[in-house]
Amino acid sequence: EPEVTQTPSHQVTQMGQEVILRCVPISNHLYFYWYRQILGQKVEFLVSFYNNEISEKSEIFDDQFSVERPDGSNFTLKIRSTKLEDSAMYFCASSEPGKGETQYFGPGTRLLVL
Amino acid sequence: GNSVTQMEGPVTLSEEAFLTINCTYTATGYPSLFWYVQYPGEGLQLLLKATKADDKGSNKGFEATYRKETTSFHLEKGSVQVSDSAVYFCAHHRSGAGSYQLTFGKGTKLSVIP
Numbered sequence: 149e150p151e152v153t154q155t156p157s158h159q160v161t162q163m164g165q166e167v168i169l170r171c172v173p174i175s176n177h178l179y180f181y182w183y184r185q186i187l188g189q190k191v192e193f194l195v196s197f198y199n200n201e202i203s204e205k206s207e208i209f210d211d212q213f214s215v216e217r218p219d220g221s222n223f224t225l226k227i228r229s230t231k232l233e234d235s236a237m238y239f240c241a242s243s244e245p246g247k248g249e250t251q252y253f254g255p256g257t258r259l260l261v262l
Numbered sequence: 263g264n265s266v267t268q269m270e271g272p273v274t275l276s277e278e279a280f281l282t283i284n285c286t287y288t289a290t291g292y293p294s295l296f297w298y299v300q301y302p303g304e305g306l307q308l309l310l311k312a313t314k315a316d317d318k319g320s321n322k323g324f325e326a327t328y329r330k331e332t333t334s335f336h337l338e339k340g341s342v343q344v345s346d347s348a349v350y351f352c353a354h355h356r357s358g359a360g361s362y363q364l365t366f367g368k369g370t371k372l373s374v375i376p
Contacts, residue, residue, distance in 0.1 A: 154305075190366050190367065190368045190369075191306070191369075192366075193364060193365070196362055204361055204363060205362075216288070241306075242273070243362065249355035250308065251308075251364060253298070255303075255304055256305055
């Protein structure tokens with residue numbers, strides 16, 4: 149069964165460093181998403197992406213964040229200058245055309261900012 | 263605003279016990295409702311969904327009924343197994359043109375003991 153994959157599974161970085169989290173969505177999906185979950189808190193929506201542009205973003209998704217689909221398979225989340233409060237589990241998700249509400253999630257990347 | 267409230271965990275049950283995890287939501291319009299499950303070390307997996315009032319979603323012995331009058335979507339299973347130990351997330355899809363954002367509850371950790 150097709151699945152969303154994410155790399156790395158864990159990332160430790162120093163405050164102020166840039167990180168790139170990578171995702172490979174399911175191949176025939178056209179909508180892509182990033183969510184995050186700070187330890188002990190809710191899973192929160194960050195951004196959705198369709199047709200090579202952001203279609204929706206939350207208040208969390210400020211200028212420090214960016215997303216990109218650099219080729220036909222990868223979908224990345226970049227945090228330009230990490231802060232301690234960026235430490236969280238980051239989930240990528242994708243959905244089929246016309247079925248945007250049914251999203252399939254990857255296993256997540258646990259980011260720790262020191 | 264849009265929100266999802268789940269019962270606080272953790273929940274510990276003996277094998278074959280009856281499970282209920284309560285979920286209520288606030289939303290404008292008629293959102294679709296979901297239960298996701300996260301097994302240890304894995305990503306969020308869609309467990310079941312319901313897209314309109316009185317719909318019942320079911321999968322793997324789990325059920326939840328979309329109750330618009332009580333704005334609830336409680337998860338139930340008649341006889342839990344050790345393999346059901348996981349974190350369960352209730353979510354809704356915010357209705358609205360072009361919006362595919364999922365809003366999640368905090369998650370309820372279920373532990374089933376033999």
